[in-house]
Structure formats: structure tokens, C-alpha cells
Amino acid sequence: MPFWEKVAVGLGGMTMFHGNSTVKATAMPFFNMILGVNPALLGLALAIPRLWDAFTDPVMGRISDRFHSRYGRRRPFIFCGALLMGLSFGMIWMVPTGWSEGGIMTWFIITSLVFYTCFTVFSVPYTSLTFEMSPNYDERTTIMGHVTIWTKLSELTYQWLIPAAGVLLVWGLCSDQVAGIRAVMWVVAVVFIAGFGVAPAIWGRERYYRVQAKEVAAHESAGFWKTVGQTFQNKAFVVLIGLTLLQIVAGMLGSSLDYYLLVYYMFDGDVVAGSVWKGALSSAYAGCGIMSIPAILWLSRRTSKLITLRIVYTLVILNGVIRWFVYQPGNHIFIFFDAIFGSLYWIAVSTVKQSMMADICDEDELRHHERREGMFSAVFGWVTKTAVSLSFFAGGLVLVFVGFDAQNGGQQSEETFLGMRLFMVIGGMIPNLIALLLLQLYPITKERANETRRVLEARRGAV
Known part of the structure; x- marks a missing residue:
């Protein structure tokens, strides 16, 4: 693939990140802290789209796989989905601030459901496009590296959106906080969601479009529900889902408990100081992640995706030991060691695992005579998003279990702090140890992937 095309397709990673994260990250300060909406109602409203995704994601996957047009089966949806995402x-x-709490929540639920529906229209075909950009085993990982770069750049900046609105207010460019937030969010909508989102549709190529048309014409296609079931009959896909669920469990315990330990254990309940260091840690994760992408790509090319993941899982397990020593009062300056080693984990997830999905789609075509990246992307995405939603609930249960009480501030019991540290360290190490063992069941080696490509090209021609 030409370098410029990889960059163009990678730009969609910015849109993907804002679709996944920005509403959830800014809804609480805007609707709760500024407009005064009940946080419990807001939490429920944020969970509703996950239920809606259970229906829309697989349907969009099926539509994208079977769609035919002069512009391809993915690109029309990517283009329209990005524009509609920006508008919604x-x-x-833009909720009328004079409405009652019920009216404000109704506005938020309706507009967020429209937004997440548009996000599905964009995200499922876009993710599918990244899977089918190249038939080459190693180049697939490089493509995912470009997507990850823009995702990490978004991660560096999105937490500063609310502060940016405050800057506009201080400079006199907006009349109040609400106007400032609206101005910042419309910039995100027009530039980073719609603008970046259309780039893959304009400059990306669908190399498997003719292959799909040929396969569908020659072989009878399975129905919708049978297709969903067949994704779970793919052993490699099931193992990858298992690895992802373990990653979410480990990540939930790490990213939530480290915040509480910073505030209540290391800074004696000082929310401002703890939040500043949490923000610095998050930025360090993103920065270290961007810098480690070339290392992950080099390692994957020199060895294989499986060996790369084994090395990364081992390093993350060792990082658990580092966490035990750095998350203690007076050691906050050393928390950046957590970012150095931990960032490798998230980069490997974003690049290597997504690249493995493309190999899984080859195996599926070999067996079922159809390119079904859309369905695999949809099912995988829905399982992931549901697990993330449940992980927030599980994180709250952990805090209750260890006896945490926010009213006590930094005066939590020694047993509570010990429980929080153990859950963060061991709760992060054990899932990754299980993942390291589960990885042994993943059947697609580099040699097998190359052989599958050879058989497919002999059967239906090269891409």
C-alpha cells in the first residue's frame, strides 16, 4: 500500500476515538456539574446506547458485507456516517438549558442514540475496511499502527476539551460555560469527527470488493442469524474475544483504582492534586504509546504477531510488580514507569490484535466462500463495548468490597488501601497471565496465515 493511503485510512482512528470516548468523558461535567442533572440518571442514559448497539452493530455488519455500489461496499457508509456523526x-x-431535568435527559437520550447510530454506520464499515486494506500478513499490522497513531493523538487531547472551553470564557470569546463547551464541541464535530472521518472514504481503496462479488455470485450465502453464529464457531475469533475480555478486566482495575490510589492514598484525599497526576499519567500513557508503535511493528515483522503478544503480556505482568512499589505515598514521580511499560500493552492491543482480525477473516473466507469483515467487526465491537460498560459497574463493586468510603477522604483504613493496591496489582497480573496461557490456543500462526492466503489466491485470484 502507498504510504499516503495508510495515512488517510489512519485518520479515521481520530473519528473512532471520539465516537467511543468523548461523549462519555464530557457528558458528566456538562450535564451533571453545569446543568445539574442527577448523576444516576445520567449514568443510566449513558448505558442505553450499549443496548441499542446489540441490535444495530450486527445489522450494519451484514448490510456492509452485502452492499453493492460503484463506490464499493464500505466507503459510502464511511463517508455518510462521518458527516452524520459530526452533525449529531x-x-x-445544544440542549435548551431552561428545560426541566426530565426534558434535558430526554434531549440527551434521543440525541445520543442518534449519534451512536450514526457512529455504527461509520465504525463497522471503517473497521472492516482496515481489515481488508492488504492481504499481506505484516502490512496489516503496519496499517493498524497508522490507525493507532491517530487514536493516541486523540487520547492526548480529548481530556482538555472542557478546560479549553474555560479558556474561551476567560478570553471573552464566549458568554458563559455552556457557550464555551458548545463552541469546543462543534470544532470537534466538524474537524475531528466529520473532517477526519471522510478521509478513509475518499482516499482508501476496497481491494476485496470484486472478490466478494465473485464469491457471493458463485456460492449460496448463509442467513443473518446463521452468519452471527458462524463467527462464534471460528476458534481463532473466540480466543481473540477471550483475550480482549481479559484485557478489559485488567484495564478496568488499573485505570480506575490507580486514580483512587493517587487521590486518596498518595495525596491524602486531595482531589485536585491527584487529578493533576492522573491527567499527567494518562498523557504519559498516550505519549509513550505513540513512541512505542515503531518498536511493536518492528518486533511483529521480525518475529510474528503471536510472539509479539507473548512478549508484551510478559512485560505487563512484570509491570504489576513495579506498580506495587510506585503507588505509595511520596513515590508519585515514579508512576511514569507504569506508563513506559503499560503503554506497550495498549499499543499491542490496538495494532497486533486488530491485525489478527484480518487473518481471521481470511480463514473465514476459506471455509465459507465470503468476505465477512463487517459481521466480525460488528460482533467483536458489540462484545467489547458491552464488556466495557459492565466493567464500570464491576469497578464500583470492587471499591465497595474493599470498604472504600468517599466521606472518609484520605483517612481510609489500612485494610482498604491494602485491598485497593492488591486489586490493582494482582487484578492486573492474573488476567494477563491467563491471557498468556490462552494465547497458546490461538491457531493462526504466521506460516498458516501465509498458506491460507496462497490457497485463497489459487482459488479466486490475487487481490
Whole structure:
């Protein structure tokens, strides 16, 4: 693939990140802290789209796989989905502030459901496109590396959106906080969601489009529900889902408990100081992640995706030991060691695992005579998003279990702090140890992937 095409397709990673994260990250300060909406109602409203995704994601996957047009089966949806995402995202923040709490929540639920529906229209075909950009085993990982770069750049900046609105207010460019947030969010909507989102549709190529048309014409296709079931009959896909669920469990315990330990254990309940260091840690994760992408790509090319993941899982397990020593009062300056080693984990997840999905789609075509990246992307995405939603609930249960009480501030019991540290360290190490063992069941080696490509090209021609 030409370098410029990889960059163009990678730009969609910015849109993907804002679709996944920005509403959830900014809804609480805007609707709760500024407009005064009940946080419990807001939490429920944020969970509703996950239920809606259970229906829309697989349907969009099926539509994208079977669609035919002069522009391909993915690109029309990517283009339209990005534009509609930008418009609906901006409308979320245009709620009339004089309405009652019920009216404000109704606005938020309706506009967020529209936004997440548009996000599905964009995200499922876009993710599918990244899977089918190249038939080459190693180049697939490089493509995912470009997507990850833009995702990490978004991660560096999105937490500063609310502060940016405050800057506009201080400079006199907006009349109040609400106007400032609306201005910032419309910039995100127009530039980073719609603008970046259309780039893959304009400059990306669908190399498997003719292959799919040929396969469908020659072989009878399975129905919708049978296709969903067949994704779970793919051993490699099931193992990858298992690895992802373990990653979410480990990540939930790490990213939530480290915040509480910073605030209540290391800074004696000082929310401001703890939040500043949490923000610095998050930025360090993103920065170290960007810098480690070339190392992950080099390692994957020199060895294989499986060996790369084994090395990364081992390093993350060792990082658990580092966490035990750095998350203690007076050691906050050393928390950046956590970012150095931990960032490798998330980069490997974003690049290597997504690249493995493309190999799984080859295996599926070999067996079922059809390119079904859309369905695999949809099922995988829905399982992941559901697990993330449940992980927030599980994180709250952990805090209750260890006896945490926010009213006590930094005066929590020694047993509570010990429980929090153990859950963060061991709760992060054990899932990754299980993942390291589960990885032994993953059947697609580099040699097998190359052989599958050879058989497919002999059967239906090269891409």
C-alpha cells in the first residue's frame, strides 16, 4: 500500500476515538456539574446506547458485507456516517438549558442514540475496511499502527476539551460555560469527527470488493442469524474475544483504582492534586504509546504477531510488580514507569490484535466462500463495548468490597488501601497471565496465515 493511503485510512482512528470516548468523558461535567442533572440518571442514559448497539452493530455488519455500489461496499457508509456523526455530536450539546431535568435527559437520550447510530454506520464499515486494506500478513499490522497513531493523538487531547472551553470564557470569546463547551464541541464535530472521518472514504481503496462479488455470485450465502453464529464457531475469533475480555478486566482495575490510589492514598484525599497526576499519567500513557508503535511493528515483522503478544503480556505482568512499589505515598514521580511499560500493552492491543482480525477473516473466507469483515467487526465491537460498560459497574463493586468510603477522604483504613493496591496489582497480573496461557490456543500462526492466503489466491485470484 502507498504510504499516503495508510495515512488517510489512519485518520479515521481520530473519528473512532471520539465516537467511543468523548461523549462519555464530557457528558458528566456538562450535564451533571453545569446543568445539574442527577448523576444516576445520567449514568443510566449513558448505558442505553450499549443496548441499542446489540441490535444495530450486527445489522450494519451484514448490510456492509452485502452492499453493492460503484463506490464499493464500505466507503459510502464511511463517508455518510462521518458527516452524520459530526452533525449529531454537535446537537447533543445544544440542549435548551431552561428545560426541566426530565426534558434535558430526554434531549440527551434521543440525541445520543442518534449519534451512536450514526457512529455504527461509520465504525463497522471503517473497521472492516482496515481489515481488508492488504492481504499481506505484516502490512496489516503496519496499517493498524497508522490507525493507532491517530487514536493516541486523540487520547492526548480529548481530556482538555472542557478546560479549553474555560479558556474561551476567560478570553471573552464566549458568554458563559455552556457557550464555551458548545463552541469546543462543534470544532470537534466538524474537524475531528466529520473532517477526519471522510478521509478513509475518499482516499482508501476496497481491494476485496470484486472478490466478494465473485464469491457471493458463485456460492449460496448463509442467513443473518446463521452468519452471527458462524463467527462464534471460528476458534481463532473466540480466543481473540477471550483475550480482549481479559484485557478489559485488567484495564478496568488499573485505570480506575490507580486514580483512587493517587487521590486518596498518595495525596491524602486531595482531589485536585491527584487529578493533576492522573491527567499527567494518562498523557504519559498516550505519549509513550505513540513512541512505542515503531518498536511493536518492528518486533511483529521480525518475529510474528503471536510472539509479539507473548512478549508484551510478559512485560505487563512484570509491570504489576513495579506498580506495587510506585503507588505509595511520596513515590508519585515514579508512576511514569507504569506508563513506559503499560503503554506497550495498549499499543499491542490496538495494532497486533486488530491485525489478527484480518487473518481471521481470511480463514473465514476459506471455509465459507465470503468476505465477512463487517459481521466480525460488528460482533467483536458489540462484545467489547458491552464488556466495557459492565466493567464500570464491576469497578464500583470492587471499591465497595474493599470498604472504600468517599466521606472518609484520605483517612481510609489500612485494610482498604491494602485491598485497593492488591486489586490493582494482582487484578492486573492474573488476567494477563491467563491471557498468556490462552494465547497458546490461538491457531493462526504466521506460516498458516501465509498458506491460507496462497490457497485463497489459487482459488479466486490475487487481490
